[in-house]
Amino acid sequence: MSYSWLPGLLAEIAEVAGLDAALALAAARGGTRVRIPAQADDDHWLTRCVGRKAADAICIHFRQGTNRPRGVYVEVPLGRAANARRVMAQALARGASAAEAARAAGMTERSAYRMRRRSRRGCDDRQGRLF
Template identity: 45%
Template sequence: MSEDYSFLPPLQAEIATVIGLYATMKLAAEWGGCEIYIPAHAPNDHWLVRSIGREATDGLCAYFAARIEGDGRRAHHGVKITLPLGQAGSREKARRQAIELLDKGASLKEAARGSGLHQRTIQNIRAKLRNERAGASTALARKSS
């Protein structure tokens, strides 16, 4: 009988059935909200192995590896997934952290990891900041004319 992970978001629950709750929560805490690539096989120095260990990484890679038939050979490919968020704290605190990181020049992925928000949310925050700042610059230019 498998564990019941219905209290988790669907993708997290799916991952937990493969690698267990502890490794799933560790992965979410470190990479939640980020789009990550799960290879068909990860070498020993891969970030996944360093994050959740060899056994959990092997299980995750095997589970997500897409097997494509073609030319009489079977090729193994990985897959990109967006991990559900881990425990990120308050939403407003996370947004403030994201803005601070973006202002310091962080990439989308760095801002997502540092704030606990999805990369797509970071993209939206960055676009809104650019629009607001462009509008403020235009307003200042009009006042000084």
């Protein structure tokens, strides 16, 4: 199955360990740098996050082709959270209310208020708009 709609690393993990494991990893550690060990024990954060079978599959996948017995470091993408923030920013830019933007993005109204406040605070006409 193709997971091309996911960011690169999450698509790779979804191919190896399943979509649920990739999304759980993004939800738990998205936006951070983590160490994928050569082998995770039962008390390791990866095993607790995605389960034993998926953790073993992820460890084996990242262990292949490396001489690193301690594991490798990877940057876990945000996954759906990044897309939700993008949707909220676009809705707010179009003039939607905080409640409408929050519903469109699947986030809280408080997040919409914070995003609106930050966008007004950093308004610099010399800069281009990202969204």
